[in-house]
Amino acid sequence: MRLSRLLRLQALLYNKNEKRLAASIKHMVGSKPFNLALYKLAIKHASVADESINGLKLSNERLEFLGDAVLGAIVAEFLYLKFPYRDEGFLTETRSRIVNREALNQIAIKIGLAKLINEELKNKNVIGNKSINGDTLEALIGAIYLDRGYKFTKKFILKRIIIHFDVDNIITTTSNFKSKLIEWAQKESKDIEFKLLSVNGTQRFKEFEIEVIVENKIITTGKGATKKKAEQEASKNACENLNIPI
Amino acid sequence: MRLSRLLRLQALLYNKNEKRLAASIKHMVGSKPFNLALYKLAIKHASVADESINGLKLSNERLEFLGDAVLGAIVAEFLYLKFPYRDEGFLTETRSRIVNREALNQIAIKIGLAKLINEELKNKNVIGNKSINGDTLEALIGAIYLDRGYKFTKKFILKRIIIHFDVDNIITTTSNFKSKLIEWAQKESKDIEFKLLSVNGTQRFKEFEIEVIVENKIITTGKGATKKKAEQEASKNACENLNIPI
Helix, strand or coil, rough: CHHHHHHHHHHHCCCHHHHHHHHHHHHHHCCCCHHHHHHHHHCCCCHHHHCCCCCCEEEEEHHHHHHHHHHHHHHHCCCHHHCCCHHHHHHHHHHHHHHCCCHHHHHHHHHCHHHHHHHHCCCCCCCCCCCCCHHHHHCCCHHHHHHHHHHHHHHHHHCCCCCHCCCHHHHHHCCCHHHHHHHHHHHHHCEEEEEEEEEEEEEEEEEEEEEEEEECCCEEEECCCHHHHHHHHHHHHHHHCCCCCC | HHHHHHHHHHHCCCCCHHHHHHHHHHHHHCCCCCHHHHHHHHHHCCCHEEECCCEEECCCCHHHHHHHHHHHHHHHHHHHHCCCCCCCHHHHHHHHHHCCHHHHHHHHHHCHHHHHHHHCCCCCCCCCCCHHHHHHHHHHHHHHHHHCCCCHHHHHHHHHHHCCCCHHHHHHCCHHHHHHHHHHHHCCCEEEEEEEEEECCCCEEEEEEEEEECCCCEEEEEEEEEEEHHHHHHHHHHHHHCCCCC
């Protein structure tokens, strides 16, 4: 705690921009930052990053990697505790609907992060990169984690991120990837086929493998403990592969 | 802490099997379990699970989901701090080499978890499911997390899991997915092609998309900020798709 107190003393030396950033962070996160440098890095998108001496771009991508992982763990625990009677397939899918790029982009706008990013990027001639808000939100989570630790980050995610989701609504509309895929194929007038590749295992413990074939081309495969689960998995992969929004 | 003390009192009522399990856990984890029920669940593989009233199988799969996420976050932080000058692509790949199923299977054997699983499964006519050890290790991590919290779990993973990896060796042998794929194609006498699908963005911030085509069939695509990264991503997906060991 001594180090953090020292870091707080730095606040006396903040310049005007730093003061503004610290105030924004406090607003978003609920508490003043200890180590402002982490948050400066968190809002530094790769497209405006400076190259450092050894060739590494000083951008928020490393923090995004960390934040993504921390967010994944905290949302996993949230869902584990919230849905004691649902299986892991449900938990996995519900999580992917919460932490998907589009949802995170929306949250970044809601908590005011998008505005901060716009200020950072203005006059920098950056093209409209759609995922920049969500990416930066993950980087911010990484910065909060390093600055304040796990407990604090968990509180931030539960009180200021997940609160924006109508989780019960999400689960009732949880994607049926196979039907999404079929819908898409009909719209695009493409032939689609789900082919059972293999069934392994014994009666107690089986594994099915399904192949998705579009216009006679194998797009993806998927495995699962039931034929339905394997189809869902293969279809989900196919949706990702074919850029079908889910 | 009062609850945990109460849970420890339960230890007085353990039957013979429970006493043995608690001792094994203490050996593996470094400290007595507070809530033994979590660890009992962690070693309950789906193939030996009992069906509960509402149709949910009481197996370790939910704990595995949670443990996988927690492990991912802790390894992410470990790598973030250990390699301050490496980019997120490197961090992502190194992590996937640490938390992959085969590596976790090996760790499960090393820490004695595999033996415990064998005892649990004996006389149960379970087929040789290769990933059962790694799956159970993840479930164990989930149980430790719920039982003892994040800090304790982090210590467990750093001191008793990651210690088994020669991380420096892993990074020098880190897969080149494209060359793995080409190697495979040569061995199988298959035509392989990497096709540049698109380049988006401005000079500062580009995104390449590469398609992997084997015997005139599109297998996967991959995106990246450079052509090389996109090729690696596409090749990695293709290796997964084609079940090529990486």
